[in-house]
Amino acid sequence: MTKAQKTIWWVVGIVVVVGLIAWGVSRNSGSSNVIKIGFIGPLTGDGAVYGQPEQNTIEIAVANLNAAGGINGKQVQMIYEDGKCDGQDGTNAAQKLVNVDGVQAIIGGFCSGETIPAVPVAAAGKVVILSPGASSPKLTGISPYFFRDYPSDAAQGDVLANVAYNTEHYKSVAFIQEETDYAQGIHDSFVPTFEGYGGKTMLEAFPSDTTDFRSFLTALRSQNPDALFIDTQTPASTARILQQLTQLNWKPKLLVDDATSGDPQTLSNYASQLEGAITAEFLPNASDTAYQAFIQAYHSKYGQVPPYQNYMACVYDAVNLLAAGIKQVGYDGTALAQWSRTISNWPGASGNITIGPDGDRVGGHIPLVIHNGQIVPMAQ
Amino acid sequence: MSVVPQLIANSLIAAATYALVALGFNLIYATTKFFNLAHGAMAVVGGYVVFFFLGAFTGINVILAVVIGAFFAGFLGWALDRVVYRELRKRKASNMVLLVASLGAFTVIQAVIAMIFTSQFQTLSNSASEQVYQIGGAAVTETQVVIMASAVLIFILLSLFLKKTMFGKQVRAVSDDEEVARIAGIHTEKIIGWIFFIGSAIAGLGGILIGIDTGIQPTMGLNLLLKGVIAAIVGGVGSIPGAILGALLLGFAENFGIWKISGEWKDAIAFALLILFLIFRPKGIIQK
Numbered sequence: 001m002t003k004a005q006k007t008i009w010w011v012v013g014i015v016v017v018v019g020l021i022a023w024g025v026s027r028n029s030g031s032s033n034v035i036k037i038g039f040i041g042p043l044t045g046d047g048a049v050y051g052q053p054e055q056n057t058i059e060i061a062v063a064n065l066n067a068a069g070g071i072n073g074k075q076v077q078m079i080y081e082d083g084k085c086d087g088q089d090g091t092n093a094a095q096k097l098v099n100v101d102g103v104q105a106i107i108g109g110f111c112s113g114e115t116i117p118a119v120p121v122a123a124a125g126k127v128v129i130l131s132p133g134a135s136s137p138k139l140t141g142i143s144p145y146f147f148r149d150y151p152s153d154a155a156q157g158d159v160l161a162n163v164a165y166n167t168e169h170y171k172s173v174a175f176i177q178e179e180t181d182y183a184q185g186i187h188d189s190f191v192p193t194f195e196g197y198g199g200k201t202m203l204e205a206f207p208s209d210t211t212d213f214r215s216f217l218t219a220l221r222s223q224n225p226d227a228l229f230i231d232t233q234t235p236a237s238t239a240r241i242l243q244q245l246t247q248l249n250w251k252p253k254l255l256v257d258d259a260t261s262g263d264p265q266t267l268s269n270y271a272s273q274l275e276g277a278i279t280a281e282f283l284p285n286a287s288d289t290a291y292q293a294f295i296q297a298y299h300s301k302y303g304q305v306p307p308y309q310n311y312m313a314c315v316y317d318a319v320n321l322l323a324a325g326i327k328q329v330g331y332d333g334t335a336l337a338q339w340s341r342t343i344s345n346w347p348g349a350s351g352n353i354t355i356g357p358d359g360d361r362v363g364g365h366i367p368l369v370i371h372n373g374q375i376v377p378m379a380q
Numbered sequence: 381m382s383v384v385p386q387l388i389a390n391s392l393i394a395a396a397t398y399a400l401v402a403l404g405f406n407l408i409y410a411t412t413k414f415f416n417l418a419h420g421a422m423a424v425v426g427g428y429v430v431f432f433f434l435g436a437f438t439g440i441n442v443i444l445a446v447v448i449g450a451f452f453a454g455f456l457g458w459a460l461d462r463v464v465y466r467e468l469r470k471r472k473a474s475n476m477v478l479l480v481a482s483l484g485a486f487t488v489i490q491a492v493i494a495m496i497f498t499s500q501f502q503t504l505s506n507s508a509s510e511q512v513y514q515i516g517g518a519a520v521t522e523t524q525v526v527i528m529a530s531a532v533l534i535f536i537l538l539s540l541f542l543k544k545t546m547f548g549k550q551v552r553a554v555s556d557d558e559e560v561a562r563i564a565g566i567h568t569e570k571i572i573g574w575i576f577f578i579g580s581a582i583a584g585l586g587g588i589l590i591g592i593d594t595g596i597q598p599t600m601g602l603n604l605l606l607k608g609v610i611a612a613i614v615g616g617v618g619s620i621p622g623a624i625l626g627a628l629l630l631g632f633a634e635n636f637g638i639w640k641i642s643g644e645w646k647d648a649i650a651f652a653l654l655i656l657f658l659i660f661r662p663k664g665i666i667q668k
Contacts, residue, residue, distance in 0.1 A: 179644070204643040209603050211594045212397075214390040215635040216643040222383040236501030240594055243503070247593075248386070249512050249519040 035074045035331050037322065038097035038127075040083040040090055040108030040118055047085035050110050050133065050308060055080060057312045058107070060297050061319035071326050076319075079103065083114035090114030091121055098125035104333040105130065105326075107318050110311075112136035119146045128336040130322060132314040137185035141358035145333065147340040149321060149353050150314045151282050151364035153182055153258075157189030159280040160255055163367040163378065164227060165197040168278065172200040173255065174225035176216055176241060179205050180233040186257050187231055208233060213244045227253040235263040242273045255279070261368065261375050271373030279375065280365040284313045284350045294349040310350070317348035382517060387635050389518035395631030396524075396531035397593075400586030401608025402615065402623035403534060404579030410555040410618035411575045414478040418460060419583055420605025421489035424598060426453035426584025427591035428493055431502055446588050453584020454577040460485055461576040466569060486601065494598040504591040527589045534582055535624050542620065551575060555618070583608075610654045616664030625665045629653070 039058065042051035058078060066075050079101050081093035090109050097103050098121060106122055106129045109115035115134035122129040123145040130147055131139070137154040139146065164170045173194060177187045184205075191201050202223055204216040220228065228245075232238045238260040245251070254277035260266055261279035284291045294316050298306045306312040322336070324346065329335040343355040354362040367378045405419050430449035433440055464481055473481075511522045542548035553561040554571050562568045587596070590604070607630065615626020630650060637649040657664065 206643060207647065209599065211590075211597075211600060211603065212390075212394060214393070215387065215638055215646070218383050218386045218390060219638060219643060234501075236595075236597065239501060239503065243594065247510070247512065247519065247521045247524070249514070 033074050034077045035071055035326065036077050036079055036101060036103050037319075038094075038101060038103040038106035038108070039078050039080045040093045040097070040106060040114060041080075041110040041133075042085040042114065043080065043082040045084045045086075047111055050311065051082075053306050053308065053312055054110055054133075054315050056302055057294075057298065057306060057315045058319055060294075060301060061316050064297070065319065065323055071323050071331075076323070081108075083109040083111070083118070085109075085111035085114050087113055087117040090116075090118040094118035094121035094129075098122060098127050103127060104331050105322055105336055107132065107315075107322065109134060112139065115139060116142070119143050122146070122333075125333070126337075127333040128340065130318050130340070132318040133311050136181065137189070138181065140360050143359075144341075145337045147337075147343075147355050147359035149317050149348070149350065149355075149361050150311065151361045152185075154185045154189040155282075155360070155363065155365045156257060156280045157186040157191075158193050159363075159365040159367055160186075160229075160278065161190045161193035161197070161199075163278060163280070164255060165194055165199050167367070167378070168227070168253070170199065170226035170253070172202070172223070172225045173227050173229050174220040174223065174252075175201060175203045175205075175229045175231050176213065176220065177203060177205045177229075177231040178233045178237055179207050182259070183231045183233050183257065187229075190229070206237075208237070210237070211240060213241050214248060217241070217244060217248055217250065221248070221250050221252075225252065227255055229255040229257075230260060231257050232259055235260055235266040238266055239270065242270045246273060253277075256370075258282075261370065267370060267375070268373040271370075274370045275372070277370045278378070279368050279370065281368055281375065282310050282350075282364045283366055283368070284310055288349070288351065290347065291349045291351075313348070313350035317350050317353060321346060321348065321353065383639065385515075385517035386519065387639060389515070389520050389524075391628075391632040391635040392528055393520070393524045393593075393631075394635060395611075395627045396528040397586060397590050397604070398607045398611040398630055399531040399535070399624050399627035400527070400589070401583055401604050402611040402627050403531075403538060403620065404582040404586075405605075405608050406612050406615075406618050406620060406623045407538070407582075408575055408579040409612070410620075411551060411558075411572055412465070412478075413618075414465075414475040415482070415609070416465075416579075417479065417482040417605060418457075418485040418489065419482075419580070419608070420601035421486045421493075422453045422457050422580040422583040423587025423590070423604050424493055424596070424601040425456055425489060426450055426581075426587035427504065427596040427600075428497055428598075429453070429584075430588045430591065431497070431504055431596060434504065446585070449588045450581045450585040453587070454581030456489075457580020457583075458573050458577040460580075461573055465576075466572075486605075490598050490601055497598065499598055501595055501597045503595045504588070521593070523589065523593045527593060530585065530589060531624070531627075534585075535620065538578075538582075538620055547571075547574070607650065610650055612664075614653060614657045614664055616666035619664065619666045622664050622666040629665070 041054045062076050083090040083093050110133035112134040115131050119142050123143040128145050133150050135153045137152050140152050175187055177183050230238050230241050256277050256279045258281045325336050325339045329339045340355055346353045356362045368375045369378045408416050426449045429452045430445045433445040513520050550566050550571050554568050558568050611626035611630045612623055616622030633653050634646050634649050638646050
């Protein structure tokens with residue numbers, strides 16, 4: 001390479017770098033009338049069954065917002081990052097959104113696994129992060145910058161304890177609980193509420209690979225509980241327990257968590273054993289006009305009703321809720337984080353949203369009863 | 381209501397399932413002197429073959445499906461010996477190498493089953509419609525009666541078979557000293573192949589019956605294997621009556637152990653029993 005050629009390459013290199021910087025700067029300054037909001041969700045992989053409808057839902061909400069003039073005259077632009085339901089990808093996505101795109105707010109993640117490690121990244125960058133789907137109790141009070149409009153799994157235990165004692169008048173409830181964070185979260189939230197009313201609980205905890213439940217069940221049965229709470233992580237354990245209850249000829253009143261009641265297969269396979277069982281799920285009110293409007297908008301745009309409607313209603317609300325906050329306090333992560341704790345009875349498609357001081361959506365789970373293999377609202 | 385009759389029934393049912401795994405395991409150990417960890421996978425294979433036949437041919441006779449399932453598990457055990465273990469023995473591989481190879485075989489079989497049938501929990505029967513007997517204050521299902529009867533029957537047949545037949549004598553000769561047996565004109569590799577077939581078929585039957593009782597999952601093999609191996613070691617490794625005694629002791633210790641303490645301790649009790657035996661009576665109840 002001659003000296004002349006070298007010089008030319010240097011000049012070309014400098015021009016490209018300077019040009020790119022200039023373009024980047026102009027793009028940033030030129031887009032001052034745009035509000036960029038980050039998104040983390042499982043766009044690919046197994047979790048895409050959630051992530052794709054999530055993106056569709058957000059597109060509808062953002063289109064509606066922008067058609068109505070945006071937020072304070074500024075158009076909303078989403079930046080989608082793939083969290084893949086995975087901790088590492090969730091962290092990378094949050095880092096990119098916070099450090100490269102400079103967003104002040106992130107909607108996501110959807111899975112608890114991608115959300116938990118993303119929160120500290122967002123908090124370090126003073127960016128507010130709102131999850132519409134992560135339900136792990138581990139996220140409760142994790143950071144002042146985090147809040148969620150999907151309730152914590154722990155809320156289930158609370159609601160069920162109330163119904164069990166006050167509606168069904170159970171004085172003692174026996175738990176057969178899988179040794180996982182989710183199942184333990186439900187047990188740990190049920191017990192103080194139930195015992196606070198004056199009830200009594202017993203516990204048999206089992207590792208996830210257990211197949212023989214007979215002696216656990218025999219031990220619980222000998223204490224004559226008023227009801228049995230099947231607190232499992234997966235429908236497989238529930239199926240085994242239900243089978244072995246029949247084998248032992250024990251027909252207790254049942255309480256089940258939403259890992260069981262959320263699986264239509266288990267409900268229909270074990271319809272007779274689960275008849276009358278009490279459960280609690282987070283379900284939007286199907287007759288609510290805001291909810292119906294969302295379902296219709298989704299249907300007219302994508303030709304089908306959204307799957308996982310209780311989650312998607314929260315995704316839809318997350319966009320509008322955040323827009324309401326930005327209108328009120330401006331597009332600033334710290335201001336939005338402080339504002340998030342003041343949200344009270346905000347009317348959304350998923351119902352009225354109130355955020356507690358720990359960042360969790362307050363209430364939300366409603367008691368349900370299993371009837372003919374279907375979940376139906378409990379008669380009050 | 382007294383829980384004792386039910387706890388006895390639960391113990392006997394658990395013991396019978398452990399025995400079905402331990403019998404084949406001990407039979408294979410007695411002749412080959414290595415821990416065949418793939419034994420657990422044979423139970424899973426048996427269960428899934430029956431699951432496949434019941435699903436593919438509706439109305440198929442259940443007993444026929446069980447026979448096919450056990451036969452298939454036996455065949456797989458034989459094939460595994462032929463293709464893997466025999467080749468390794470030819471190369472004078474140590475028992476440690478055979479153990480690791482069997483662990484590999486276990487993992488492969490489990491993974492293949494999970495790929496074909498998914499990792500989902502499946503049931504082989506709808507036990508809601510099953511007959512439940514009340515025996516002395518304990519509830520026992522028809523399947524559980526069959527499990528217990530099978531364990532006893534297989535134990536008796538196997539004992540007679542090994543004692544009374546020419547083949548049984550050859551098996552004992554091989555297990556006493558393979559080298560001498562070969563010099564005496566016994567076709568030892570053939571005998572070992574048969575032993576793998578019989579032992580694996582018994583495990584397959586165990587897997588099928590457990591599947592009918594509590595359902596099947598590709599990963600159930602490890603748990604069955606562990607309990608079967610504990611029963612085998614406690615009872616006396618390589619001993620046929622030892623397998624039964626070990627299974628009984630384990631079943632009762634586990635199920636009565638959690639009568640007064642929390643059920644979380646069930647596995648801890650099983651392994652504590654194992655450790656106690658390894659320290660104080662390493663050759664098991666029946667010392668060969």
